[in-house]
Amino acid sequence: MTIGLLVQRAAARFGDRRAVQGPDGARTFAELAGRASGLARGLLSLGLSPGDRVLELLPNGCALVESDLALAMAGLVRVPLNPRLGPAEWERIADDCGARALIYDARFAEDTEALRSGLQAVVSGDAPGRRLDDLVTGGPVPIGVLPDDLVGLAYSSGTTGRPKGARRTHRNRIASALAMTHEVLGGPPAADAVYLHAGPAIHTSGLFVLPWLMAGAPQVFLDHADAATILAAVEEHRVTHTALVPTMVSRLAEAADGTPLRMLAYAGAPMPPGQIRRASERLTPHLVQYYGLVEAMPPLTVLDADDHARGLAGEPGLLTSAGRVCLAIDLRVVDEEGRPLPDGEQGEVVVRGDPVTPGYHNAEGRADLGKGFTNGWLRTGDIGHLGPGGRLWLTDRRNDMIITGGYNVYPREIEDVIAGVDGVAEAAVVGLADGEWGQRVAAVYTCLAGRRIEPDEVLRRCRAALPAHKRPKSALSVTSLPLNATGKISRREVLRRMEAGERW
The missing domain is CATH 2.30.38.10 (Luciferase; Domain 3)
Structure with a gap:
């Protein structure tokens, strides 16, 4: 199986059903397959060859799904760019992968001026380059793609900050899609199930694109969604499933009092037990956690809804697990x-x-x-x-380990203790340079809306729950914690701010 064959099968089975809907319109399964196939032909007509790397800079929407599927059908290698990274990082990725083309949205025209130099440019909207819609042509794609052919490069930072691209094949992506279907969802979603892409579909939310295509169920895309927008979309589109990073789950739980969600998945980082309980009570009891990496596509492990229920009912140790x-x-x-x-x-x-x-x-x-x-x-x-x-x-x-006085200390254990303080929303722990101990443990945290938790209370909890070498030497209450490009708390940025003595 390859992604192109999967899309053709979905079009043949589900034809006129709604497949995707976003800020740029809606597509049926037949329309989506036809436009993806036509765009694949158009991209090859530009002189691109199978194996060429193509940068993709598109917001959540139909065009993003069409581009993803078209590149796979054409045998081209998709290199999605995170809009939050900015031009300097995009250019480093382009240089590392040897990109031949760029598919981008018109809103990024000014920021991609240097990036477009020497590349074939395809634009969604009115900006320099070949119009995406004009490249969509009729007819089959004359390319034989094999399961072990490269379909994408997923970039993250190396230990020096230099971009590194994990190679992904059709086999990798379809194996992930099948595991998401059977391990995370518990089987193919029903025809009336609606998935909401509230986070960037180039990251964890995008893992649900292929499972929903295989099942013939609709997907709705939001761009730059906050908690209020997500809750409104859940009601308007009768959303049944979504996946979010823990930070957004926490914000959603503060804003909502019950939803019709049949599943709320979270990934990218664990959630402390107190945060899990709030999400279960205020959003949905049907919580699922999954674990994976850029280099090993999720899910590798799953903590399913039954595990969450058991954990909340009297087996709290389960809630600290990444699952089976x-x-x-x-x-x-x-x-x-x-x-x-x-x-x-x-x-x-x-x-x-x-x-x-x-x-x-x-x-x-x-x-x-x-x-x-x-x-x-x-x-x-x-x-x-x-x-x-x-x-x-x-x-x-x-690489987040803190070495203090010769002891290895892992931040997550301390963060879980701090997040267990009533009124604390999130926490981050880092190691600051220390002439005597090598590093000293320092913590920052945010509070739930309307709550004020003093640092002394946080430090008291840590003294009661942790051995001496793991206890933070200082704690700081801040209004927000910095996030990286994928929505996770950035310990690296926390450390930089603390070392620089910046005011938050």
Whole structure:
């Protein structure tokens, strides 16, 4: 199976049903397949060849889905750009991947002026370049695409900040789509199920595009959505499913008092138990957490709705788990030498299977990739242990580890304690340079609307719950925590601000 065949199958089965709807209109399954196929032909007519890298800078909407599917059908390699990164980072990615073309939205015309130099430019809207709509032509796509052909490069930062592109094949994406369907959703969604893309579809929300296409159910796209916009869309479009980063789940829980959602998934970071309880009470009890990486497409593990219910009803340890390992994934916890560790012993998480990237683009000669491959296993850089029921508990990221007085301290454990303080919304913990201890533990946190929690109360809770070497030496209440381009709390930016002594 390839993505092109999947789209053609969906068009043949579901024809006139609504497939996608966004700020730029709506498409039936037949219209979506026809426009994607036509755009694939148009892109090849520009002189592009299978395997060429094509940058994509589009907001949530129909054009984004058409571009994604068209590039896959044409055998081209999609390189999605996050609008939040900005021109300098886009240009570094373009240089690393050797891009030949750019598909962009007219709103980014000014910011992409330098980026477009030397590239074939295709624009959605009125701006320099070939109009996307004008490239959509009739007829089949004369390209034979195979499951192990490259379909995309997913970029993140290496340990030095230099972009690194994880290679993704048709096999990777379809394996992820099947696992999302059966492990996260519990089976194909019903025909009346509606998925809401409230976060950027180039990230975790986009993992649901193919499952919904396979099921013949509609998807609705929002652009730059806040909590109020999401709640209004849920009501207007009778939304049944969505996935959000924990930060947005928390904001939604503050703004809502019940929704008709049949599933609210969260990923990208864990949620503290108190935050999970608020989401269950104020949004929906049907919560699902899934875990994965840029290099190993989610889901690798799933904490399903039953696990959440059990955790809230009296098994709180479940809520700190990343869930059971998915059937199609081989996952282990190993020591520094790569030797498997027994259940309960902490080490690095390694994985292999169809969702795992075959490697990085331009990896030769680079020492800053942060993750490595050993005998077919991806070393994730995540620290954790396996436990009862084949579940995985994640402690932290190896590169976020704090070393204080010779002890290894992982921020997440401390953040969970602080988030458990009544009235605290979110927390971030970092290690500041210290002449005596090497690093000292420091915390920042935000409060729920209308609440004020003093730093002394946070520090008291930490003293009561944590051994001495893990207790923060300082705590700071701030109005908001900085987020990275994917909506996660950026410990790196927290550290920079604290080291610079900036006022928040």
